[in-house]
Amino acid sequence: MMPSAERVSRDASGPVVRAENLGKTFGRAVVLRDVALQVAAGEVLALFGPNGAGKSTLLRLLARLMTPTSGTLMLFGETGQTSAVRRRIGLVAHQSFLYPDLNARENLLFYAGMYDLVDAPARVDAWLERVALADVGTRPVRLFSRGMEQRLALARALLHEPDLVLLDEPWSGLDAAAADWLGALLVEQRQQGRTVIVATHDFERGLAVATRALIVHRGRLAWEAPVAADSSAAFDAAYRQITGAVAA
Amino acid sequence: MIAAWRILHKDLVLELRTREALSGLIVLVLLILLTFTFALNPEGASAAAPAVQWVTFIFAGLMAIQRSFLIERENGAWYGLLLCPIDRGAIFVAKMASNVIVLGGAQVVLLALLVLFLGVSVPVAPFGLLFVNVLGLIGFAALATLFAAISVRLRAREMMLPLLVLPLLVPLVICAVEASRIVMAGGTIASAGPWVRVLVTFDVIFSVAGWMVFEQLVHE
Numbered sequence: 001m002m003p004s005a006e007r008v009s010r011d012a013s014g015p016v017v018r019a020e021n022l023g024k025t026f027g028r029a030v031v032l033r034d035v036a037l038q039v040a041a042g043e044v045l046a047l048f049g050p051n052g053a054g055k056s057t058l059l060r061l062l063a064r065l066m067t068p069t070s071g072t073l074m075l076f077g078e079t080g081q082t083s084a085v086r087r088r089i090g091l092v093a094h095q096s097f098l099y100p101d102l103n104a105r106e107n108l109l110f111y112a113g114m115y116d117l118v119d120a121p122a123r124v125d126a127w128l129e130r131v132a133l134a135d136v137g138t139r140p141v142r143l144f145s146r147g148m149e150q151r152l153a154l155a156r157a158l159l160h161e162p163d164l165v166l167l168d169e170p171w172s173g174l175d176a177a178a179a180d181w182l183g184a185l186l187v188e189q190r191q192q193g194r195t196v197i198v199a200t201h202d203f204e205r206g207l208a209v210a211t212r213a214l215i216v217h218r219g220r221l222a223w224e225a226p227v228a229a230d231s232s233a234a235f236d237a238a239y240r241q242i243t244g245a246v247a248a
Numbered sequence: 249m250i251a252a253w254r255i256l257h258k259d260l261v262l263e264l265r266t267r268e269a270l271s272g273l274i275v276l277v278l279l280i281l282l283t284f285t286f287a288l289n290p291e292g293a294s295a296a297a298p299a300v301q302w303v304t305f306i307f308a309g310l311m312a313i314q315r316s317f318l319i320e321r322e323n324g325a326w327y328g329l330l331l332c333p334i335d336r337g338a339i340f341v342a343k344m345a346s347n348v349i350v351l352g353g354a355q356v357v358l359l360a361l362l363v364l365f366l367g368v369s370v371p372v373a374p375f376g377l378l379f380v381n382v383l384g385l386i387g388f389a390a391l392a393t394l395f396a397a398i399s400v401r402l403r404a405r406e407m408m409l410p411l412l413v414l415p416l417l418v419p420l421v422i423c424a425v426e427a428s429r430i431v432m433a434g435g436t437i438a439s440a441g442p443w444v445r446v447l448v449t450f451d452v453i454f455s456v457a458g459w460m461v462f463e464q465l466v467h468e
Binding site for chain 2 (some may be wrong): 064065067081083086087089091092093095096097098099100101102106110111113114115116141156179215
């Protein structure tokens with residue numbers, strides 16, 4: 001386990017994420033264009049925007065699951081897609097990345113093995129406790145509810161203590177208690193010096209954990225501001241003006 | 249290679265738990281073989297056995313190989329694998345190995361059914377037949393695993409895999425059929441030498457190439 005002080009000092013040398021003129025097209029469809037973004041260690045960046053704005057694509061680019069069509073992307077000061085960079089990324093996407101016919105514990109043990117984690121069984125048990133799934137750890141994932149699967153997906157993504165945590169709609173499927181727990185977890189991640197980028201439609205929860213908010217609209221970063229206690233009204237106004245929709 | 253072992257172990261656990269690939273494979277083998285049994289003249293059936301064996305094996309095997317990647321698409325586990333800090337060639341090695349094991353099981357059943365349905369006599373020295381089958385199996389698994397990784401991302405994946413793989417399998421099928429014909433008739437491995445050498449070359453080329461190019465192939 002890496003001490004948080006060491007993590008902060010290692011990342012303090014430069015931005016965790018640095019994107020310049022980043023673009024992604026699928027065929028003729030331009031999904032992202034001219035994205036310029038810098039995210040420092042310890043920041044929690046909340047990405048908002050309507051469906052199809054490009055948030056998920058941006059997260060997949062940042063996770064190095066896709067190659068940008070244009071522009072440059074540096075993660076931890078590296079442009080390449082190395083194992084060392086992948087080791088420092090944790091992603092929760094729309095899909096859970098879990099095997100339905102393995103049980104919860106087997107899924108986490110498998111991923112712990114893939115990341116070559118020491119004391120994997122103890123770490124897996126600790127995470128099953130944290131996500132309140134210890135009682136059903138031997139139950140196949142295909143029998144899990146959406147919320148249980150989402151909690152296990154969070155454990156899977158954070159098991160290896162990534163420096164960059166990417167979350168796509170992480171509150172989806174969670175009940176109120178679990179959603180509150182996730183909010184507290186993200187604040188804890190920030191305090192430990194990890195960088196979190198979260199794409200969400202849940203404005204209230206997103207703004208509650210974020211240090212900076214960003215609105216993505218039609219593939220562009222349309223608005224950006226640091227989050228303060230009173231930024232909700234400014235955000236609502238900006239969101240309404242940019243997207244034509246009312247912030248929920 | 250410890251990552252490859254872990255992926256292989258996970259695949260085998262999933263297969264033992266669901267038995268979807270092997271059971272589907274054996275049913276398909278049985279159906280194709282039954283069709284050949286009724287279609288072939290009983291007197292010539294035994295002579296046609298090597299060709300029947302490999303055609304049956306290839307068509308049934310393609311389905312099983314495709315499934316080995318489809319289990320990764322469910323819940324997006326494929327992306328979970330790609331995110332892991334491992335040499336992506338290890339994914340190819342693991343998938344190929346699990347396909348060799350599952351297809352090997354099906355091949356044993358297929359050989360037993362050939363004896364039963366087509367009256368093929370069991371060779372006095374079955375080592376030669378076993379050797380040829382293992383060579384054919386490895387080559388087929390290497391090439392088909394490689395292309396299954398490509399086709400699984402395509403919309404018409406069920407159609408694309410056979411279209412991509414079958415033309416490239418022609419040399420392997422010809423050599424496997426000819427070598428099997430010789431060893432089934434009681435010949436030695438040495439007498440099937442030219443065919444066996446091509447099979448070995450095919451195995452080495454596609455196993456090594458698959459491992460080396462997999463990283464590029466799976467990157468979107």
